[in-house]
Amino acid sequence: MPYNGAVARVARLPERVEPRYLAEREARLCGQLSLARMERLAASLCDGEGTVFIDLLFEKDEQGRDMAVGHVTARLPVRCQRCLEAMEIAIATAVCLAFTDAEAPPPDGYDTVPLVGDTISLSDLVEDELMLALPMAPMHEDCPVGVWRRYLENRAPSEAPRKPFAALARIRRPAG
Numbered sequence: 082m083p084y085n086g087a088v089a090r091v092a093r094l095p096e097r098v099e100p101r102y103l104a105e106r107e108a109r110l111c112g113q114l115s116l117a118r119m120e121r122l123a124a125s126l127c128d129g130e131g132t133v134f135i136d137l138l139f140e141k142d143e144q145g146r147d148m149a150v151g152h153v154t155a156r157l158p159v160r161c162q163r164c165l166e167a168m169e170i171a172i173a174t175a176v177c178l179a180f181t182d183a184e185a186p187p188p189d190g191y192d193t194v195p196l197v198g199d200t201i202s203l204s205d206l207v208e209d210e211l212m213l214a215l216p217m218a219p220m221h222e223d224c225p226v227g228v229w230r231r232y233l234e235n236r237a238p239s240e241a242p243r244k245p246f247a248a249l250a251r252i253r254r255p256a257g
């Protein structure tokens with residue numbers, strides 16, 4: 082999903098949010114988050130540079146549950162698991178979360194976020210969504226040609242051209 086430029090106009094996002102408060106007011110949070118705070122996600126990336134955009138509407142559903150609905154899009158630096166070159170992957174994931182009391186059993190059919198206290202880190206929330214959306218083994222559709230050329234050039238010398246006559250000589254040598 083391409084990033085919608087309109088989101089960029091929104092002011093800086095808060096570090097911590099109050100989901101219940103935001104849901105009561107049907108607040109919408111759009112904007113860019115820094116990857117720098119997402120240390121768990123960083124373990125799966127090959128670089129700390131990247132961009133994350135969120136567009137989340139907080140609202141109450143018919144049962145009065147506090148929800149966050151929208152999407153998270155990101156361009157993340159990862160290593161191709163086939164050629165091991167750095168590459169960027171685009172992630173676009175839909176978000177539909179219900180915030181629950183930490184003690185309450187999670188409602189069926191929802192991704193739930195247990196709330197301990199009133200506030201939650203927006204970064205942590207989005208990081209969880211990105212980690213779920215990140216492919217286990219990201220790969221280029223077509224790995225760059227230069228990579229394969231380097232691979233062939235760097236192959237071990239043991240893979241030098243075969244010498245069929247040497248093999249023949251061994252066969253002809255009398256046993257013992």
Ligand SMILES: [Zn+2]
Nearest residue numbers: 161164221224
């Ligand atoms: Zn590749």
